[in-house]
Amino acid sequence: MPALPVGAVLPVRLAPDRLLSTPGEAVDPRDPQVVQLAADLLATQDAAPGCVGLAAQQVGLAWRVLSVDVSDHPKARTQHGAFVLCNAVLVEATRRERGREGCLSVPDLTGDVKRARRAVVRGLLPVTGEPVVIETDAFEAVALQHEIDHTDGALFLDRVAGAHALHARQTYR
């Protein structure tokens, strides 16, 4: 990852905010506003306990920018650390398995979603615009697909596997 400016922790939009349903516009990864957003996504994600990814829609911009960081997550195998991708697309997805997903923008619900456990994602790095191909598996693959969905204006709610596959999040207070 190229060096980024200092990021700000931004408020996270919650469903049913319509911005979360808005497909993102392709961005110029060298645009200073995009570079700042990249830094802000990582800072915001870092500040939320257990958060492994974020997309521009969640902080109020319908742009195709996402961040992922599954470092040291117990369900992760291959991991690329903390990174931001612009204009990311899923080019290969295999070995679909069901898992339970949550989302910072849907704080009260989790859902059973089937996603590929092996994925190849193409995108551009912020700052340099360098094209990258990320080949990954397990949790990082799931996180990338979840965030790419966000940049398409979709939530995990749109992929829940059946009428009874949505669950109230257990909260311990």
Next chain:
Amino acid sequence: MSLLAVTVLGHDRPGIVADTTAALARLGGNLEDSTMTLLRGHFAMLLLVQTAASVTDVERALQGLAADGALAVDVREVPDAGAPTTASTGAPYVLSVHGADRPGIVGGLTGVVAAAGGNVTDLSTRLTGDLYVLLAEVALPSGCDVVALEQRLRAAAEELGVDVWLRALDTDEL
């Protein structure tokens, strides 16, 4: 022998399932399909019981459940159609809808499905904060124009200001 549908509805407490099923067992009832759920502390259960006992016998056996007024019990004979019903044979799809809560979401979207000859086989909805989520499993008749149905669903969703997705329900055969 006849097939009876027993509905138990009311304020939740520990032991409703145990009390109901024990009373039915004492009558020699054979529990077939059943479903139970809790909606915000409200208990709802539907049981299909194969039994030689009459509706009146079963009502009497379950009287104790309804005694304090917290639960309502309904018993009625239903035709034994066998499984699975013809209504649920069709291509299975999952309809998911979410958006800001407002009246008419469930009726609006399931109405579009019904107009296409689709049958809702399972449904759940949730309201958390201002977010309303509807998930329905629907069986679409053979020959159903799914693309056209999706267009009509999207049009109805747009009018309601919600998002809608229709996806084929995939089953893993293991």
